Amino acid sequence: MxxxxxxxxxxxxxxxxxxxxxxxxxxxxxxxxxSPVFDSLKNLPPTLIQVSRDEMLYSDAERYVGKARAAGTDITLQSWANMPHVFQIFDDLLPEAHHAFDEAADFLKAQGF
Incomplete structure (x- = not known):
């Protein structure tokens, strides 16, 4: 957009x-x-990043994930095609948004929440 x-x-x-x-x-x-990518990304808790591969911030998400991994952070990047920025807000309209919430719930459960 x-x-x-x-x-x-x-x-x-x-x-x-x-x-x-x-x-x-x-x-x-x-x-x-x-831009937190310029800060130290050491000692972060396990982190989940969800992003659309078609949005202009996708490369920023990849860069952040790469820097966090290099700093030793346990980080997961999940991406979806053909979704708008913050597609998760369309949970009632987009099956992908609902799936993203399910993935986030699974991630939190895996972390003991």
């Missing part, structure tokens, strides 16, 4: 984007309050 609007911005050089973001928002995009 956002890709058509943001695609031209993403073609700009990364340093220029970082400077503009810092000027607009008063903080660096690398600030851990904005």
């Amino acid at each position: 956002l890709q058509p609007m943001l695609r031209p911005l993403l073609k700009l050089p990364r340093p220029l984007l970082l400077i503009a973001a810092k000027k607009m928002f008063g903080m660096s995009p690398a600030d851990t309050r904005i």
